[in-house]
Amino acid sequence: MVRVRNYCSISKPAIWIWLISALTFYLLFLMANRNSREWSISNAEQRSRLYEKMEKDLEDHGATFLKQGETTQSLSLSDLFILKDGVVTPVLKPANPPVRANVLYLNPEYSVPIADAVRSIFSPHFDKAIWFQNSSLYHFSMFHGSHHITAVPASESEIEAEANAVRAVSESICPLKITLDRVVLTSTGVLVGCWQVDSGSDPVTIRQKLRNALPHAPAKQLYDAVMLHTSFARLLGHPSSWPEEANKVSVLQFLYELVSRLNNKIHGTKAIVGELWYVEEYDILALALDGRMKVRKFQLGCSKV
Ligand SMILES: *[C@@H]1O[C@H](CO)[C@@H](O)[C@H](O)[C@H]1NC(C)=O
Numbered sequence: 010m011v012r013v014r015n016y017c018s019i020s021k022p023a024i025w026i027w028l029i030s031a032l033t034f035y036l037l038f039l040m041a042n043r044n045s046r047e048w049s050i051s052n053a054e055q056r057s058r059l060y061e062k063m064e065k066d067l068e069d070h071g072a073t074f075l076k077q078g079e080t081t082q083s084l085s086l087s088d089l090f091i092l093k094d095g096v097v098t099p100v101l102k103p104a105n106p107p108v109r110a111n112v113l114y115l116n117p118e119y120s121v122p123i124a125d126a127v128r129s130i131f132s133p134h135f136d137k138a139i140w141f142q143n144s145s146l147y148h149f150s151m152f153h154g155s156h157h158i159t160a161v162p163a164s165e166s167e168i169e170a171e172a173n174a175v176r177a178v179s180e181s182i183c184p185l186k187i188t189l190d191r192v193v194l195t196s197t198g199v200l201v202g203c204w205q206v207d208s209g210s211d212p213v214t215i216r217q218k219l220r221n222a223l224p225h226a227p228a229k230q231l232y233d234a235v236m237l238h239t240s241f242a243r244l245l246g247h248p249s250s251w252p253e254e255a256n257k258v259s260v261l262q263f264l265y266e267l268v269s270r271l272n273n274k275i276h277g278t279k280a281i282v283g284e285l286w287y288v289e290e291y292d293i294l295a296l297a298l299d300g301r302m303k304v305r306k307f308q309l310g311c312s313k314v
Contacts, residue, residue, distance in 0.1 A: 052211050055235045057190070060203040064193045072261055074198030074244055089298065090140060090245055097140055097245065099298035106162045108290040109154035111175055111219055113185070114306070115239060119280035120147035123189075126274045127200065127241045130267055138246035143299050147239050148286065149204070150232055151212065152219035157293055159227035172287045172305050174222040179285040180310030181218065185209035187237065189278040194268050198244035202275075204237040209282075210311070212237045240297060283309050 090097050124144035131139055154171055155161035163171065186207040193201050206212070213234050220226060232238075244264075251263060258266070285307045292300030 052213050052235050053205060056203075056205060056237065059233055059236060060190055060193065063195065063201070063203065064191065066196050067194055067261070067264070070196035072198065072264065073196045075247060075260065089243075089294070092137060095137065097137055099140070099294075099300070101292040101295075101298060101300045104157060104290055104293045104295070106155060106160055108156050108293070108295075109161075109163070109168070109171065110150060110156075110286075110288045110290060110296065111152045111154070112148035112150050112286050112288060112296065113215075113237075113282045114284040114286050115147040115149070115280060115282060116284070117145055117147075119278070120144045123147070123202070123241065123275055123278060126271060130271050130274070131200075131242060131244075134248040134250055134263075134267065135244060135246075136249035138244065138249065140243045140245060140298075142240050142242060142297060146296055146299070147241075148296055149212075149237055149239050149282070151285075152216050152223070152226065153230060154223050154226050156227060156231060158231075159229065161225050161227060163225075168289065171223055175219065175285065175287045176305075176307050178215075178218045178222045179307035182215055182285065182309045183209045183311035184281055184283040184309045185237075187280050187282060189276050189280075191276055192241070192268060192272050194244070194264060199240055200242040200244065200268070200271075202239045202241055204239070204280075206237065207279075210309075211235075215285075243297075285309060 089100055091100055092098070121144050124141065124147075128141060155163065186209055187204045188207055190203050190205045193203060195201060216230070216234050247260060248263060287305040287307070288296060289303040290296060290300060291302055292298065294300065295302040
C-alpha cells in the first residue's frame with residue numbers, strides 16, 4: 010500500500026525531469042545514428058567524391074596558373090621554375106629543417122607508360138611552359154613527419170628512430186592493387202592522377218598507422234586522408250601551339266580537351282604498389298623537382314594482395 014501511494018505521488022517536477030531526459034536521450038540517439046550512417050560511407054566512395062570536387066576545381070577557379078598560381082603546397086609556381094638557356098629548370102630552395110615525407114612509390118614498370126602518354130599529349134602544345142615529373146619518382150604522398158608549413162626539427166638519432174618506426178609500419182601494410190580513376194588538372198596547373206584502391210591496405214589505414222608511429226608529426230597534414238594521387242606534370246603557362254580545329258575555342262576548353270584525351274588513353278590503368286619510402290627532402294619539393302634528398306625504401310611486408 011505504502012509503495013503504491015508513493016508511486017502515485019510522484020511530483021510534477023519529477024515527471025518533467027523524466028520527460029526532458031527521455032527527449033534528450035532520444036535526440037542524442039538520432040544524432041548518433043546519423044553520424045554512424047555518415048561513417049558508413051566507404052573510403053572508395055569518399056575518394057570518388059573528392060576526385061569529383063578536384064575535377065571541378067578548374068571550372069570553379071579558372072586556370073590561375075595562366076596568371077600567377079599557387080601550388081597545392083601554397084608555393085608560387087613562377088617561383089619554382091626559371092628558363093635557363095631555353096630549358097625549364099626548377100629553382101631549388103633548401104628546406105630548413107628538411108621535410109620528412111612518407112610516400113608510396115609507383116614502380117617505373119607502371120610510371121613510364123603513363124609518363125610517355127602524358128608527354129605525347131602535352132609536349133606538342135607546351136613548348137617550354139611545362140614541367141614533367143621524373144617518371145623514376147612517381148609517388149603518392151601519404152604522411153609528413155615534418156613539412157614546410159609546420160616544421161618539426163629532429164636530431165639524427167630521432168630521424169633514425171622515425172625511419173625504424175616507418176619500417177615497422179611498412180611490414181604491416183599489404184601491397185595495394187590500384188586503378189587510375191581519372192586525371193584532373195587543378196586550377197594551379199598540376200596534372201594529377203587520382204587512383205582507386207581495388208585491394209590491399211587503404212590509404213586511410215596507412216595514414217593512421219603512420220600517425221601512430223610518428224607522434225610528433227604535424228597535426229595538420231597536407232592531404233585528405235582518403236586521397237591517393239600522384240602528380241604527372243605542372244603546366245606553367247599558356248599552350249604554345251594549338252591545332253587548327255581548336256582555333257575557335259578558349260584556352261580553358263583546349264586544356265579540357267587535352268586532359269580528356271589523356272584520360273581516354275590512361276584511365277583504368279592498373280598498378281600494384283609495394284614500396285613505402287621515408288624521404289628526407291633537403292630541398293623544398295625535392296621529390297617533385299629532382300632536388301636533393303635521402304631515401305629509405307621499405308618493401309610492404311604483408312603478403313596478402
Ligand atoms: C630522375 O630521377 C632519377 C632517380 O632519382 C635520377 O637518377 C635522374 O637523374 C632523374 N632525372 C632527371 C632528368 O633529373
